[in-house]
Amino acid sequence: MLEIRFHGRGGQGAVTSAELLAQAAIEEGKYARAFPSFGPERRGAPVSAFCRIDDKPVTLRTSIDSPDVVVVLDPSLFNAVDVTRGLKKDGFLVINTKKESKQFMFEGLKQLAAVNATQIAQEILNRPITNTVLLGALIRLMPIVKVDSLISAVQTRFSGKIANLNVQALERAYQETQVLSNNGEQTLELVSPKNEFAGKEKVGKAAKEDLDYLWTELSPGCVVQPGSSRDNHTGDWRSCLPVIQKERCIQCGLCWAFCPDAAQVQKPDGYFSVDLDYCKGCGICAMECPTGAIHMEKELEL
Numbered sequence: 001m002l003e004i005r006f007h008g009r010g011g012q013g014a015v016t017s018a019e020l021l022a023q024a025a026i027e028e029g030k031y032a033r034a035f036p037s038f039g040p041e042r043r044g045a046p047v048s049a050f051c052r053i054d055d056k057p058v059t060l061r062t063s064i065d066s067p068d069v070v071v072v073l074d075p076s077l078f079n080a081v082d083v084t085r086g087l088k089k090d091g092f093l094v095i096n097t098k099k100e101s102k103q104f105m106f107e108g109l110k111q112l113a114a115v116n117a118t119q120i121a122q123e124i125l126n127r128p129i130t131n132t133v134l135l136g137a138l139i140r141l142m143p144i145v146k147v148d149s150l151i152s153a154v155q156t157r158f159s160g161k162i163a164n165l166n167v168q169a170l171e172r173a174y175q176e177t178q179v180l181s182n183n184g185e186q187t188l189e190l191v192s193p194k195n196e197f198a199g200k201e202k203v204g205k206a207a208k209e210d211l212d213y214l215w216t217e218l219s220p221g222c223v224v225q226p227g228s229s230r231d232n233h234t235g236d237w238r239s240c241l242p243v244i245q246k247e248r249c250i251q252c253g254l255c256w257a258f259c260p261d262a263a264q265v266q267k268p269d270g271y272f273s274v275d276l277d278y279c280k281g282c283g284i285c286a287m288e289c290p291t292g293a294i295h296m297e298k299e300l301e302l
């Protein structure tokens, strides 16, 4: 089984990356499962997403702690999250950077794929959503799925102009990704470096050569409608479950107050239970419960 972990920031499409890759694998007759893990559920917060691909059914739905491949959608995450945590020896790393890629190599890494995904996304999509760009880099590094399968998954997921732009972004990343081996040697040259954007006016401060891309300086990717979370059963991607010990509960309601998804529901007897359609397993209720009445358990493999 191949395990891929994506790291992004809320709004960059890390979850969509995992889903598109899984969809492409399924289209090729493989088995796959993709799901995210959210911490603070807000735009710009670090987000992880997981994809497992195998030739036999994938029943495991826990987070990936020891991935074969890590894909990092946002360069600022290197300072915020231990993105290579648990990466297998001789594992693979795919990164979005404008910097010299050699500095990201480390002992134990087999290959590194680097692409300036933010620039590609800004220039083609006019927004810093780097998910399809990084997918192009990923399959350039290792042909987990065929390019055509991934393009088909993109075209199924999106429509019209958006689909076409994402396919363009994916293809350009495939062409511009550089792959380094563990001794720092470049093992794959650019397929055909394109300069079609040279001379074009670039977007905002991101065009300044001496700046890294700051999330706060980039344009927003989309607008979230208030209240729309009720339409989404966010519990679908949960991998940990809060368990309440009624005998320790003092009915203070703090779990209800702190739950970001209104998943704690007070019953007529005053005690609280968890609405599993919406609980995403963030663990905030367990952290805030003053009596330790809540603990988190990993959900069982299906």
Ligand code: SF4
Pocket (backbone or CB within 6 Å): 241, 242, 258, 259, 260, 261, 262, 263, 264, 274, 278, 279, 280, 281, 282, 283, 284, 285, 286
């Ligand atoms: S019930 Fe607890 S674990 Fe579930 S979403 Fe709410 S705070 Fe998070």
Ligand code: SF4
Pocket (backbone or CB within 6 Å): 244, 248, 249, 250, 251, 252, 253, 254, 255, 256, 272, 288, 289, 290, 291, 292, 293, 294
């Ligand atoms: S926070 Fe803990 S003690 Fe308070 S109502 Fe929730 S489960 Fe009970």
